[in-house]
Amino acid sequence: GQNIDQPTEMTATEGAIVQINCTYQTSGFNGLFWYQQHAGEAPTFLSYNVLDGLEEKGRFSSFLSRSKGYSYLLLKELQMKDSASYLCAVVRGGSQGNLIFGKGTKLSVKP
Amino acid sequence: DAGVTQSPTHLIKTRGQQVTLRCSPKSGHDTVSWYQQALGQGPQFIFQYYEEEERQRGNFPDRFSGHQFPNYSSELNVNALLLGDSALYLCASSTGTGKAWKTEAFFGQGTRLTVV
Numbered sequence: 001g002q003n004i005d006q007p008t009e010m011t012a013t014e015g016a017i018v019q020i021n022c023t024y025q026t027s028g029f030n031g032l033f034w035y036q037q038h039a040g041e042a043p044t045f046l047s048y049n050v051l052d053g054l055e056e057k058g059r060f061s062s063f064l065s066r067s068k069g070y071s072y073l074l075l076k077e078l079q080m081k082d083s084a085s086y087l088c089a090v091v092r093g094g095s096q097g098n099l100i101f102g103k104g105t106k107l108s109v110k111p
Numbered sequence: 112d113a114g115v116t117q118s119p120t121h122l123i124k125t126r127g128q129q130v131t132l133r134c135s136p137k138s139g140h141d142t143v144s145w146y147q148q149a150l151g152q153g154p155q156f157i158f159q160y161y162e163e164e165e166r167q168r169g170n171f172p173d174r175f176s177g178h179q180f181p182n183y184s185s186e187l188n189v190n191a192l193l194l195g196d197s198a199l200y201l202c203a204s205s206t207g208t209g210k211a212w213k214t215e216a217f218f219g220q221g222t223r224l225t226v227v
Binding site: 004040042045089102 | 144146151152153155167201203217221223
């Protein structure tokens with residue numbers, strides 16, 4: 001079956017660092033995406049990992065371990081505008097656009 | 112570049128009615144995927160269109176159907192609407208199904224469908 005797990009909610013303080021974890025069990029794997037979604041808006045792309053290791057992009061980093069079925073999104077120097085839902089999505093093998101999403105982690109950044 | 116555009120942005124329909132949602136992909140993209148996102152949930156894959164054919168389908172009933180036009184734009188049709196069909200419907204565009212993933216999927220703003 002297909003299963004993607006991530007925490008439902010997290011709270012962090014402005015300026016701090018937060019790590020959002022994602023574990024997955026899917027039939028086939030062609031990469032893992034992290035998206036940010038503000039309430040009522042479309043998901044926007046943050047990162048894509050297909051090989052093991054860390055990808056860094058500004059304040060955001062994403063890590064993947066394919067053998068463990070595990071990824072995390074690291075957000076540094078948190079800002080109030082980072083309050084949003086963060087979606088982990090796995091690309092099923094052999095296709096594009098066919099993403100399996102987790103339920104999302106709602107992050108609240110407090111002053 | 113206008114990105115992925117969807118219409119309408121909001122829609123209210125009555126149970127049993129039919130609805131058509133529209134999507135224009137990002138310039139240069141030829142693959143369109145549709146997702147349903149219920150409140151508080153992650154998006155769920157409905158189906159994907161490439162070269163005017165449905166290439167993949169998620170676990171949705173036949174009431175959900177679609178079409179892709181020669182200009183790559185796409186429609187999602189839902190027949191015999193149920194209250195449970197109320198959701199945000201997202202369209203995502205990308206390039207070239209079957210090839211290695213090289214570009215992220217771009218999402219439109221979505222259509223908020225409410226069935227009463």
